[in-house]
Amino acid sequence: MATYLEFIQQNEERDGVRFSWNVWPSSRLEATRMVVPLACLLTPLKERPDLPPVQYEPVLCSRTTCKAILNPLCQVDYRAKLWACNFCFQRNQFPPAYTGISEVNQPAELMPQFSTIEYVIQRGAQSPLIFLYVVDTCLEEDDLQALKESLQMSLSLLPPDALVGLITFGRMVQVHELSCEGISKSYVFRGTKDLTAKQIQDMLGLTKPAMPMQQSRPGQPQEQPFVSGRFLQPIHKIDMNLTDLLGELQRDPWPVTQGKRPLRSTGVALSIAVGLLEGTFPNTGARIMLFTGGPPTQGPGMVVGDELKVPIRSWHDIEKDNARFMKKATKHYEMLANRTATNGHCIDIYACALDQTGLLEMKCCANLTGGHMVMGDSFNTSLFKQTFQRIFSKDFNGDFRMAFGATLEVKTSRELKVAGAIGPCVSLNVKGPCVSENELGVGGSSQWKICGLDPTSTLGIYFEVVNQHSAPVPQGGRGAVQFVTQYQHSSTQRRIRVTTIARNWADAQSQLKHIEAAFDQEAAAVLMARLGVFRAESEEGPDVLRWLDRQLIRLCQKFGQYNKEDPTSFRLSDSFSLYPQFMFHLRRSPFLQVFNNSPDESSYYRHHFARQDLTQSLIMIQPILYSYSFHGPPEPVLLDSSSILADRILLMDTFFQIVIYLGETIAQWRKAGYQDMPEYENFKHLLQAPLDDAQEILQARFPMPRYINTEHGGSQARFLLSKVNPSQTHNNLYAWGQETGAPILTDDVSLQVFMDHLKKLAVSSAC
């Protein structure tokens, strides 16, 4: 453990945990003075090829309020076969199976390298995975065709025993019966009327306990499980049927008159999907996959009317409180999302349209249930096709990279309490001794439900130090946190992953240096950003920015070295040096700025920001810029307008977009066709290099980024120009008088101005 950096990295790799502070201030007061809260980013199912699950069940602390799981931090008395819970200090007997235990014969969970361990639960019936397609038919012909093909393709990717179902919607909602032969049947629902789960089940004929009873008397008991079978069938049984059915899907046949949007009953369709699963497979891993090509235009959850002359709401409308349907629609989808979460199902939204599709209103469906949200221009794009395909990708074990119905429980040592979580989860409202009264993010609980998650799903967990200032540094000097994640693995096994970590306590007054050195500015930036974005969902944008600014200033005041009222004297230590820059870019990011973004886009960006792991989150905050030139291998350069040079090729990764930008000269060369001349093969290679790198990123990322290949002066260059730090603008262009870089036409402040201002404020005694 040479440096904290290494320590941090190692911890992340082993446990999927990044704390903002890796040495903890020992009292509540000190902790609050640290400005950045004690928090961590947790990736519960981080892929651990080196960690085979153990095939037995965990040993729990016998104290009913604790029930912590035996872990390497526990003190064990091998002779007495006792172990002491490191959270509540309860002494527990080992279960009978552990009689052979000794110092040399330790179970895995006691070994230090197994601070993260996964148990496989053998109990309980295994139920197959369920995929319920909810398909919009109000699409253009080629869009629908492409979607149909994608869906048909997906059938081959599903596990053969998975259950699939199909709901299509347009003006009406059709639930297709998959079991029948010959004539194809579907149940049709009016798209304008919301139904309760009970009604839906009644109407689908799913609530008939009496019926099977009668029938079974003659003797066919095995029919009962298949009550719902008409709508959800094992893929291997109805593969052909469903493929044909999808093939025959027609565009919504109801006429759409000039000047109207097609009537799209997304709200009801989702409601029916939710109701269907709710009645048939509660608490079983299931994905509802909504494919929509436009905004809901009727019924509950409608986002915009069918008159084309009335455009869909914009941020401007929302600020003016002029979005008629937004509140009602949001409420509808929230209700659905909560129900879905309760049932342990998740909802994916695949929205492909040139205009907005109502993601703003529907976002909670994906956000609260851990579903995916994908936004594209058309189903007939590789962006959608590959993203969709990637959902069904498999890991090194050949298992799907998806898990369902997870419950995350957090246990803390006495000096700590859990204040909340931010991520694709809902609170389970489990009050316990380790739940803080102060909430950060979704709080008030020590357990959260994550209905759908994958190996990269990451939650921000926020803690509060409750140790009194007067109290001594806790005994043993270490605080511990245990994360217990129970989930349904894609192989349908129930599993429990337990991660137990510990960090040193430090007295903030005497050991501030330690604490400072153990600051993880990357994690801190992301955790603060999550808090900011979380606030932005409910607060006005400027307020959030002001809050962020104040936090930054306070942090600088606390950890900067400066002379009062002398900005030039301001210095930050290494462990904080990048933090202000992250904040600068965060302020400019689409997560907090809605200008130039539609409400849907904002929702989309925020959705992903709240669930990606640290690396990806950082990319989102501060995109990466690589420069390619004849002068050497590609190198990362400053995300600054000064990096935009005529003889360079730039590759920018913002997570959502991959932009390849050819400098002016390069673009001219290419236009002149040098790359085709054998003597300029090196130029050809230069052109090819960023493409290859981009491909690499594209292959790995979910969702597929938008891939933009542009050049100097190209209209798409705006993606790059809007991201770089505007160190040169039309305002200071001549003042600098340099020809390097490209001026950005913006009034935004540059990083330089920002930093100057920050220093001024930090050293000011006014605040």
Add this chain to the structure above:
Amino acid sequence: MNVNQSAPPVPPFGQPQPVYTGYHQSSYGGQPGSTAPPTAYGAYNGPVPGYQQTPLPGVSRAPPSSEAPPASTAQAPCGQVAYGQFGQGDVQNGPSSTVQMQRFPGSQPFGSVPLAPVVSQPTVLQPYGPPPTSAQVTAQLAGMQISGAVAPALTPVGLGYGPPTSLASASGSFPNSGLYGSYPQGQTPPLSQAQGHLGTQPPQRSAPPQASSFTSPASGGPRMPSMTGPLLPGQGFGGPSVSQPNHVSSPPPQALPPGTQMTGPPGPPPPMHSSQQPGYQLQPNGSFGPARGPQPNYGSPYPGAPTFGSQPGPPQPLPPKRLDPDAIPSPIQVIEDDRNNRGSEPFVTGVRGQVPPLVTTNFLVKDQGNASPRYIRCTSYNIPCTSDMAKQAQVPLAAVIKPLARLPPEEASPYVVDHGESGPLRCNRCKAYMCPFMQFVEGGRRFQCCFCSCINDGMFTFPPQYFQHLDHTGKRVDAYDRPELSLGSYEFLATVDYCKNNKFPSPPAFIFMIDVSYNAIRSGLVRLLCEELKSLLDFLPREGGAEESAIRVGFVTYNKVLHFYNVKSSLAQPQMMVVSDVADMFVPLLDGFLVNVSESRAVITSLLDQIPEMFADTRETETVFAPVIQAGMEALKAAECAGKLFLFHTSLPIAEAPGKLKNRDDRKLINTDKEKTLFQPQTGAYQTLAKECVAQGCCVDLFLFPNQYVDVATLSVVPQLTGGSVYKYACFQVENDQERFLSDLRRDVQKVVGFDAVMRVRTSTGIRAVDFFGAFYMSNTTDVELAGLDGDKTVTVEFKHDDRLNEESGALLQCALLYTSCAGQRRLRIHNLALNCCTQLADLYRNCETDTLINYMAKFAYRGVLNSPVKTVRDTLITQCAQILACYRKNCASPSSAGQLILPECMKLLPVYLNCVLKSDVLQPGAEVTTDDRAYVRQLVTSMDVAETNVFFYPRLLPLTKSPIESATEPPAVRASEERLSNGDIYLLENGLNLFLWVGASVQQGVVQSLFSVSSFSQITSGLSVLPVLDNPLSKKVRGLIDSLRAQRSRYMKLIVVKQEDKLEMLFKHFLVEDKSLSGGASYVDFLCHMHKEIRQLLS
């Protein structure tokens, strides 16, 4: 007296005479011989009770007789003849046609005997002949008494009026009436009076009564009464005048002897005579009676009555006697007469106020300015000028309109007139359409509306090109080139102004909605239906010579949820779309639901093949109903067209949904104030739904296949209000009911329908259409809205005065029907009818149409049961009938004894028919009649036309083995009474809904063999519904007859073979409407007596 009258009339008829004599003699001879004369009278008297009945026979007999005023004959032969006649009367049924004749004969004989004078009268009468007008039926008794006096009076009177029509016809009708006339008297007798007469007649009666059965045979005797009718009076008169004394005297004496006589005659003579003679007296009388101011005569006759009175005394002892059924007016006879008299020549509609032939008569119509009676029939063709008169007479003024009636191939369907863009020419003020009665004035530049008298300026009302010069009579010279100026019925092409939303309509659609619940599947219905539809779809109605029908079709199946089918031609397989949200029904698809049959044939066939398979294992027993209709309606709405739903439904809709019903059948309610609730819908939801359907032009035809109570009263609300039909097949089983169902279905699907129709009846100033009966919806007081209207549906319209009418100009009716043809063309069909107006009540009574009257009264009563206790409704009917007849008696008939029942010639069947209405299942249910049956019948009758109500209430009973096998014509019907059945014969009975084949217990073995292919009576399967196809003349003839009967009716009648003395016979007997019914319905004779009593009460 009777004689006199009768005699006179007879002569005209002449021919029969001989017969009569013969008959009379014989008959009389037989019994009366000695008593003969008295008997004759006696007959009358005696008949009294019997009279009522007898007359009929008399009528029928008419044929035999010759002119010889039956009356005279009757009397002269009086006792004898009379009886004889009567006796014959029985038989008469057969001869019916001859009726008149008979009378004559009768008369002649009489004439010959006593009546010279009579004769004279008769002659007079004859001219009047038409007398059909009033069939005065004086009670036979009265007749007897009266006879003397009456005779004279009679002659002059009624007849005079009647005449307008052809004598022949008149005479025909008269005869009947005549009979009645006599009856009336007789009637009295039946009651207390009867006794008096009875005294005389009673004997006969008594005899007969005792052996009621005898009566039939003896009936001859009883028939006497028939004479009584007008005849009687006539006869009586005639008798009186001539031999009155005799008669009179005789009657009394009869009283004593009668008994003997009576008995005597009945026994032997009847059979023989029956065929011929009996009728005479009555008939002639009747005919004459009416014609002649008989009344006066009657007066006298009545006076006679007193005598009776005296007689009565003696008779009283005899009291038990009943009226001779043969002596009272016989529907069979009337029908036969009308057939003979008016069946041969076309009915030309040019003359205003002409009474058309009876609905039972086959006749051709020539449209010369008034609508054919096939389209419009009125209760009276001469209506009172003032409301006071109308109120006094109590005769309902109503028209039964069948706007889209089917015509026989010989008659051309209405011409279509296109007035171009400006649309049909109409009066500016009242909006009446151009018709032959519009008066062009000022050289043709303007026209005066014949309804509201508004002068319409040509400049604004019709385009210049419509102008035409007038000829010297003020008629446009092109009148005969333009249907709207020369015909009673024609059509206009409607312009876009006449269309919904100002858009020309799209072609209509048919949606088949099939119940696939457990019951429907199990009974085999679904399989049968689907199989049938495959071929039936090729026969959707098409317009004119169109290659294929423009109608599109759609399919829905349902139990407690609905299944729609996408049968788009481009699909390889049909697609099923289930809608389970029955609480809030909607149509799940638009494109592919309604398709052209030929384009989507493959998909449709595939669908129809699969439906029975798909639901073969269903366990679903619950059904919905209202949502199904709602769905169909919504589908039509979505497709923006009118159309028709065919619902095939099996059970009470108890599934949770709008329109859910519960079983509320409760027989305990019958005869209570709450009975009406059985006819009312359970919930208002269906009315609301129906209203929506009407607005969309969605007509609903309902086929019910219930195994138990389904609440027809509620389920039929929508069909009823949308102009649809209801068909009910209780306990449907494919083997037994397949033919009936399929045949109904075929007919229903193929029939031409007008959609989204609005009908309006305009009238001359003075009267106004105030009430409407039928299957339709009305949102205001004038427009009849019909989502669908086919050629079987009628609308009965009642008129009331709101001002004076003018004798000169008469009263005009114009019925305009705006509808969408089955090819989607918007049209207006116009029917015009001009009626006479009168200031004399006698004119009214002389131009009435009893069949139409009954149609109206039945509909009125059947609607009444919705709101009043059934008893009240029945009483109302009886009271109204009594008032009508009393008014006649008071104002039109010659003064006569109160003991005499005098019926107007035209209404002499009113009592018998009314009794049938009163006895019908709706108004007096038998123990075996279910609530559903009653509701079903109630709604059926609501849209029946006159011909249908006629046969429905008074079934046709056809003897199959009486006439020679070779005869190609339909055998003559006999009266619907058990007495008319002989156990050696086979009979067919039909009433438009039911068809029975009754087999007598001692039918010849050969007949059994050739008809049923079994060797003996006992081997015939009771309840058999199909006759074996055998290659022998009898079998062929019977089967041919059955087929032709079925062809005449709008619904397929399932055959039921009933064996005498078998338990099924109970069912059969229910239709013998002249007999007392098990449920308490009065026999014809009893009812006539009762009616007479009522009348007498009113008069006193």
